Amino acid sequence: MLSPIHVPRHLTVPFRHVSSLLLTARYDRDTDQDTDRKIIRLSAAAELVNTTTDNRLRDLISLNKIKSTRTLYGVSDDLPIVNVSIVSETDEGGSRGGMEEGVRRAIGNGIAALRSDVSDLTEVVVDPAGCARAAGEAAALSAYSFDHLKTEKSGKVGVRQCTRVDLPQTCVRDWEEGIVYGSAQNFSRHLMEMPANHMTPHLFTEAVRQEFEMYGSDKFSMVVRDSDWIREQGMGAFWAVAKGSNEPPLLLELRWNGGEDGSAPVCLVGKGVTFDSGGISIKPSKGMDAMRADMGGAACVAGAVLGAARLNLPLNLVAVIPLCENMPSGTATKPGDVVTAKNGITIQIDNTDAEGRLILADALTYADTFQPAHCIDVATLTGAMSVALGGEAVGTFSNSSQLWYTLKNAGFTTGDRVWRMPLFKEYGDMLKSATADVNNISAAPSAGSITAAKFLQRFTACSSWAHLDIAGVMDCTEGISYLPKGMSGRPTRTLIETLRSLSQ
Secondary structure, rough: OOOOOOOOOOOOOOOOOOEEEEEEEEEEEEEOOOOOEEEEOOOOHHHHHHHHHOOOOHHHHHHHHHOEEEEEEEEEEOOOEEEEEEEEOOOOOHHHOOOHHHHHHHHHHHHHHHHHHHHOOOEEEEOOOOHHHHHHHHHHHOOOOOOOOOOOOOOOEEEEEEOOOOOOHHHHHHHHHHHHHHHHHHHHHHHHHHOOOOOOOOHHHHHHHHHHHOOOOOOOEEEOOHHHHHHOOOHHHHHHHHHHOHHHOEEEEEEEOOOOOOOOOOOEEOEEEEEOOOOOOOOOOHHHHHHHHHOHHHHHHHHHHHHHHHHOOOOOEEEEEEEEOOOOOOOOOOEEEEEOOOOOEEEEOOOOOHHHHHHHHHHHHHHHHOOOOOOEEEEEEOHHHHHHOOOOOOEEEEEEEEHHHHHHHHHOOOOOOOEEEOOOOHHHHHOOOOOOOOEOOOOOOOOHHHHHEEEHHHHOOOOEEEEOOOHHHEEHHHHHHOOOOOOOOOOOOHHHHHHHHHOO
16 A cells, blocks of 8 residues: 655645646667658657647648757647657666666656756656656656755656546556655765764764654654664774774664564664775875765665655564764774674674775674574675676675575666676685684675675574665766766666565
C-alpha cells in the first residue's frame, strides 16, 4: 500500500505563473518512403495534442528537425509553451532498462531545456510516455536545484503528470512511486550538497529527524547515540577517527518496522564522515571542499530508509550511520597507531586518510547484533574505485551471489547500475601487519578498492553482505540529463529498489 504522496519542501513549491507541457516522441528506424524522413511515433498524450491541433504538433516536429529536445511556442491558444523531447532506447547490452532509461533522459532533457528557455517557469506538466514511474523519477530529479544558502533563489519548478489522456490507475500509482524514488534521492543530494559547517554530525541527525517527522508513521523510529556510548561499546576504530575533531561523533540508528514482528531485518550501514581532511595524512587542498560529501553513504542510506517508509515496504529495516569528522589536531590519531575495534581485532592505522573503513568496521560489527538477514554498507570509500569504474557504475562486493543479483536487477530497473568486483582471499593477505592483526591499508599500491572491501569483510558475520563503494558516483559531472551537475545522491533509488525486492 503506497503511503500518501508528499513532495518534500526541497523539491517544489505551489504551482503558479508559467506552466508548460512536456511531451515525448521517438523516431522509428525506418523512413517514410514518400518524404524520406524518419517516421515519428508520438506518445499517447502527444498524439492527442496533435489531433486537437490539426496535425500542427507533428508538422512543427518535422519542421524543426528535433534531434533531442526543442521548446515550441504557440502550438495552440491553450498550449503556449510545449517542449518535445525524443526518447531513444539505451539498452547498452542489457545493463539497464532500455525504454525506461530513454524516457528518463528525454524528460531530463526536456526539463533542462524548459528551465533554460522559460525564465519564469514554475510548473512542468509531464507526459508519462508509457513509463510513468521512470517519468516520475526523472521529473522529480530534474526539477531539483540546490539554492538553500542563496539569498536570491533560482525558483523551484513543480512537476505533475499530464492527464490530457485517460490514465489507468496503475499509471497514476507508478507516477507517484516515481516521485517517491526521485524525491528520496533528492533528499540524499540535499544532505551531500550542504557545506560541512551546515551538516555536522548533529545537524545531519536533525535534518533526518525533520524529514521523517513530516510523515509521522509509528513504524519509524530513530535513536542518536553519543560519544560516551560509542566509547562504552568499545568502538575503538570509530573513536580513532572522531577524536581529532571538536565536533562530537554520533551514531544514528534508523528503524522501519514494516515487516512481521520478530522477522530478521535488513541492515543498511552508511559511512558518515561529514568532512574528511584526511587527518594527519592530510589531503591536498585542491578539491578538498568536495569532502563535505564524504558522508554520501550515510546520505544515501537515509534517503533509502525514507523511500522505504514512504512506499510502506513490508520489511523490517535497521540503518546504522556512524557520523564524525576526520580532522588533524593534537588529539588526532597518528600514522602507526594501533587501536582495538569493537569485535576485538587490533588495527594498525598507517594512513589516517583511510578512515571510512575504520568507522564502518565498528558499525558493521554493531549491525551484526541485530542478526540481519542481509547487510549492505554504502561508502565513498576509495579513489581507486573512481579510477576503476568512473561514474558509470557503483563498485559492488558481496559474499552472496543471491544478494548480488538482487542489487544488479535493481540497478537495471532504476538505470543506476552496479558492477561486481572480486573478493579473492589473496587480496586480504595484502593487509598484514607486523604490529597488529590487520593494517588499514595495503602494503602494495594496487587493488585499493578490493583491499578496502577485504578489510571490511573481517568485521561482519552476515552471510548475505554487500559493500557498495560509491566514490566514483559521488557527484555528477556529465552524461545524465536528469541529474544536473552537483552531488548525485546515487545509488539511493537502487537501494530502495533492492529493499523492495527483498521485501517480496
